[in-house]
Amino acid sequence: MSIISRWMPRLGRRSPSPPRVFPNTGFTRIPSDMVVDEETFPDYQESRYYPVRIGEVFASRYQVVGKLGYGISSTVWLARDLNQHSHVVLKVFIRSHSFMEEHRDKELNSYKRISSVSATSWHPGRKCMRTLLDCFNITGPHGDHQCMVHPPLWDSLTTFLMRNPDDGRLPGPLLGAVLFQLLRALDFMHTECKLIHTDLRPDNIMFGCKDSSIFDEFEQRELENPCSTRETEDGRVIYASRQLNVPHHQMLTPPVLCDFGAVVSGEQQNTGNAQPPILRAPEVILGLPWSYEIDIWNTTRTHLADMIALLGPPPPEMIASGRHSSKYFSADGNFKYDIPPAHTLDSIETTLQRLNLTEEREMFLKFVGKMMHWDPKKRATARELIDDPWLKAVNT
Secondary structure: HHHHHHHHHHHHHOOOOOOOOOOOOOOOOOOOOOOOHHHHHOOOHHHHHHOOOOOOOOOOEEEEEEEEEEEOOOEEEEEEEEOOOEEEEEEEOOOOOOHHHHHHHHHHHHHHHHHHHOOOOOOOOHHEEEEOEEEEEEOOHHHHHHHHOOOOOEHHHHHHHHHHHOOOOOOOHHHHHHHHHHHHHHHHHHHHOOOOOOOOOOEEEEEOOOOOOOHHHHHHHHHHHOEEEEEEOOOOOOEOOOOOOOOOOOOHEEEEEOOOOOOOOOOEOOOOOOHHHHHHHHHHHHOEEEEEEEHHOOOOOOOOHHHHHHOOOOOOOHHHHOHHHHHEEOOOOEEEOOOOOOOOOOOOOOHHHHHHHHHHHHHHHHHHOOOOOOHHHHOOOOHHHHHHHHHHHOOO
């Protein structure tokens, strides 16, 4: 009996798939004097990027089947896990200077922290964040590159809005679902992982997809109609990225929070710059100490002059304490630059056009207002916002 038990797992296990053969002809050639994808960045250096080839197999397991995207710190590829017979996403980091290495190391350490806490937690927010499946190094012509492996997702909230024919805006119920997922993720990060994301924006919120056929279709397109390429003088091939097909909306899964390369600890005092400039919380702009509350501010996506037009001037003590206040305010506390005409949340919130009932509009305004306070200590926490009446109503 013990012999049978010992062999049963082996009998049910599938052998690894053989790598597929991808075409090396039939590409649309991009003219040599044109730039494509990562080459368009002003500080692009060819030697920093690993020259990924479609069809290449990494770690004797992951075969690259197509290019999904690119950034200043990495290129992103759809791959097939030959052992698990499923698709994954590979993020291949550049070989870079110290700042990019710090970004990469922060991301890996954040995933490790999140994974460690998730292993013993029942917090629902642990399922609202992208997970890391594997991590390894690959050696390129100019040095080593780190590669992270993730479950495949469909696309970002940014792309969803661009593809949405309805004026690029989220309907009330969908907005509520996105915010609910985001706030769950933040509550888990803040209360259990003790981490601050610092880079909340639509690009870093991604939808999943229950329909794995969109990944199969992507791979098949690459086999039948290879993406455009440009070959450099030294023989490097630059592939043009391509999008996944749009799945039926019922196949989309709730969005998850991604990209943890700018994460910092909430258990230390933070005073330096954080967040994209256009999205910075007032305490970051003014050079004050900041903490978890800046993630809550990020969901409102506003800027200093607009903050003043909407909220009035910041408290005098906040101006007096800020290390950078003199850049924006005179000695008597007046803002040095032009301020848009005063307005209210009701006048600027385009989502309100979708809310027909006066009661629903008022509930939504109260919800947004809880996040928009000069004083970070007066902002609602992620946990408090999850329990807000408007968010509960749209998620029932």
